Amino acid sequence: MAEEIEKKKKPKSAFREWWDSVLFAVVAATLIRGLFLEAYTIPTGSMEKSLLVNDFLFVSKVHYGARTPKTILQVPLTHQKIWFTDIPSYLEWIQLPNFRLPGFTSVKNGDVVVFNYPGCPERPDQYGGYDKYPVDLRTNYIKRCIGIAGDVIESKNTAIYVNNVLMPNPPNSQKYYKIETNTNVNPKLFSKLGITERGSNTDNGKYYYDINATESALADLKTNDFVTNVYPDLIAKGDTMTYYNSFPYGSKLFHNNRDNFGPITVPKKGMKIVLDERNLALYKSVITTFDLNKDAVYKDGKIYLDGKAITEYTFNQDYYFMMGDNRYESDDSRFWGFVPADHIVGKAVFIWMSLDAEGNLFNKIRWSRLFSLIK
CATH class of the missing domain: 3.30.70.260 (ACT domain)
Structure with a gap:
């Protein structure tokens, strides 16, 4: 009878054990970060007192549905740069179509939302950056959603009206x-x-x-x-001093400023508009830069799609109007325009840690903010 010889597996080296553990952790963290939850830190005061500088929070990707990766050649667990360097963490050799997985809700008025900053094609000198990175790697902003697709937004002496209904101020704005x-x-x-x-x-x-x-x-x-x-401390309606000049730029039809603007209709997927002078001023950068058109340009007062001048246009995706709760110290939609749906990252859900940069050893942690829900 043939004797069966059991082959003994060669034990893994210490390095191989370490490598397998690291690889598993990176893959697991990447999946969790991309599909479920991602950690963020508040770097500026644009949402104070609702969110404070050095609040550490979790953002849910499942609420609105996670986006599939667009830039796949990237160092895992990085954003724009490799940690502690100015070296880009990605290559643009392969750019995939961007899709959104099913979520259990949609962006609502009043939600605190993290999104990729779209920038302002109208003012690249002041609000540039929209073309510096791929969509999924643009700088992360956090603001409150004031208007969803199809809403008509207006501000009267800082009072916000959505579809002619007064929107209550956030409690800590x-x-x-x-x-x-x-x-x-x-x-x-x-x-x-x-x-x-x-x-x-x-x-x-x-x-x-x-x-x-x-x-x-x-x-x-x-x-x-x-x-x-x-x-x-209000800026009067019609006062368009250079410092407070607001979106849209370069049109004599609008006299918007920080405190008084609109009414403005937020673009909605399937919404059809006539490209008159007013709509061109409001939406030309949306059509030519953000609305997923391969060949759209604005020249000589007209929009050209695939080389042909058009007089009407139907939007390809939804958009949102975002504002910071710290209303006078926030760089938001009042100054650079709408946030496209494919720029939405997720919903801010809760604060897990908060540090006071000016606190001492005993009050460095803002204990009252730990594990608090974001409203």
């Missing part, structure tokens, strides 16, 4: 105010109330402060008898 007092205000009071002082001056025994505050903080401040007057 901030705006600029000017206050008048009959005495010098202790900076500790501003700090206690979470108010940012932007400047001050005195005149004829009166003290004037420029502040950035939430509505609740302003209400608490007004309970002090030394506050004699409060003025909203």
Whole structure:
């Protein structure tokens, strides 16, 4: 009887064990990051006080549906650059069509959304970057969705109307105010109330402060008898000073600014428009840059598709209008326009860690913000 000899497997080396573990971790992390949840850090104050600088949060990809990768030649777990270098982390040799997997909801008015910044083709000198990276690698922004596809958006002295209905301000949104007092205000009071002082001056025994505050903080401040007057720091309708010039640019038909703009219709997939002077001003960059057209150009006051001038146009995808909760310190749709659907990354769901850069050893962590839901 033939004797069966059991072959013994050669044990893996320590290096091979380490390599297999690392490879499994990278693959698992890449799948989780791409399909389910991704961690982000808030770098700027455009969403304060709703989200604070150095809030660490998770963004859900499953709410709206994860996007399939477009740029596949990329170092895993990177974004635009290889860690701690200026070396690009990707190659554009292969660019795949972009699809979105099924989600269980869609972007709603009021959602806090992470998206790839589309940039502003109208002002590449000021709001450039839309063509610097592939769509899925453009810079990540986080804002609140004010208008979804098909909505008509209008701002009247900072009050936002969606389809002629007043949209409530987020509870922690901030705006600029000017206050008048009959005495010098202790900076500790501003700090206690979470108010940012932007400047001050005195005149004829009166003290004037420029502040950035939430509505609740302003209400608490007004309970002090030394506050004699409060003025909203508004830019009047029709005032288009260069610094506050807003989207769309270069048209005499619009006089939009930071506080007063619209009405503007947010493009919707299947929506058909006549390319008159007004619509060309609003949508020419959408059609020529973002709406998935292979050959669309604007010249001599007309849109050309595949070399032919067109007088009507039907949009190929949905768009959104985004604004930061820190309304006067946010670079958003008021200045560069609409966010295309294929730029949507996911919904911000909860904060898992928050650090105060100015805190000491004992109050470095903002404990009250840990594992809090984003509203």
